[in-house]
Amino acid sequence: MAGHSKWKNIQHRKGRQDALRGKIFAKLAREIYVAAKQGDKDPANNTKLRLAIAKAKAQNMPNENIERAIKKAAGGNSSEQYEQITYEGYGPGGIAVMVEALTDNRNRTAADIRHIFSKRGGNLGETGCVSWMFERKGLLVLDRSEVNMDEEELLLLALESGAEDFETTEKAYEITTAPEKFEEVKQALEEAGLTFTTAEVTFIPSNKVHVQGEIIKDVFNLIEALEDHDDVQNVYTNFDIDDDELARYV
Template identity: 55%
Template sequence: MSGHSKFANIKHRKEKNDAARGKIFTIIGREIAVAVKDGGADPNNNNKLREIIAKAKANNMPNDTIERGIKKAAGDAGSVVYEYVSYEGYGPSGTAIIVNALTDNKNRTAANVRNAFTKGGGNVGTPGCVSFMFDKKGMIIIDKEEFDMDPDELLMIAIEAGAEDLNNEEDSYEILTAPEDFEKVKEALETQKIPLASAEVTMIPQTYVELTSEEDIKNFNKTMDLLDADDDVQEVYHNWDE
């Protein structure tokens, strides 16, 4: 097991803010629509849809809302078409930021993302300009309050299923996997009836940037707030050491 890690809150900060405003339901609704159109309405035969349903339930989305979203996407061939887009750029003091969006209007989304960077004193860069600073990993978080298994036993189950590491944090265990092993490890834990607080493939910074200027911190938070307020934005990753 490794020592304390900093990345657990990087993406979840946004999701908690979104959940407080109910925006997460809009985000998940779009993801359900895309998953159904790409792979069908049966989660048993659509891994992506199954992942999104798990995410919806983790965010307390009602089952009937999930089912309505699936049925609507399956029966509405003429509905709005969404597509995934990604932006990379720099915030204050060279902080690296990756923005993933799901949009029906790429011009609108690009303008909004560019505006968020500019107002925070940063700029959008070219594709690949900062993503090389991150590693794509599966990350499974287990809340210690919901879990009473010995951590060594948990580590053994995870490693045997293909996990790379387990971080023992103050209030949780964080299991890391290669992206291609994520589903296998997740299913192994679920088979053991281990409750998962969250499970997703995410982007983890290789190094972190400290912001010492109050102005830089203010500008960085301004960029994050503007991105959080944009309905098209699905995920934001960064390497600021908060």
């Protein structure tokens, strides 16, 4: 899961997540609104809405923002209609890129995404060209400095509650689950007093492409441009970078 976790670390180092917090909250609110609009307004009866709320809370989105998005969907007065579209393509160095968008104008968004790819050394491909390289998994990331138990105890708790994999990095513990086990594992860890920096069902690459040198900057520029687009909700990639290379370019 190098592409996912390292990109999160890069964002923190560059201060991008704080700088873009308002935009992040707006995108999360849109995701919650669409989930509530398309299904039950009660998270207990709407899995998609529960997952959207879990993702928002992991980003420290205020409860009032979450409630406002659900009430907006329940009100029925909004004329906003969003369509979920996934774009697939290749970036610099041959990395695979998947982009999930929520848009009210399919033609505008498609043209924008194509332009971003072509301007930054990538190319937009056909549906299915890279999605086979990714697996849908639940991902729970914990800041090691905030975990109130030792690693062995956490590992045992995660596995006993149904996790598939457990990985330790320099600053975090990363726990992966089958999508259907995500909420069960998350709840077990929460009951143990743990909180997450990331809690979502996401796409994790099954194979990775190593990038180095100047291509690293090109990869970062493409991902940043995609994430900055108002209609883009998530960007998934399969790049991997050595830590010493990462320190040199960030």
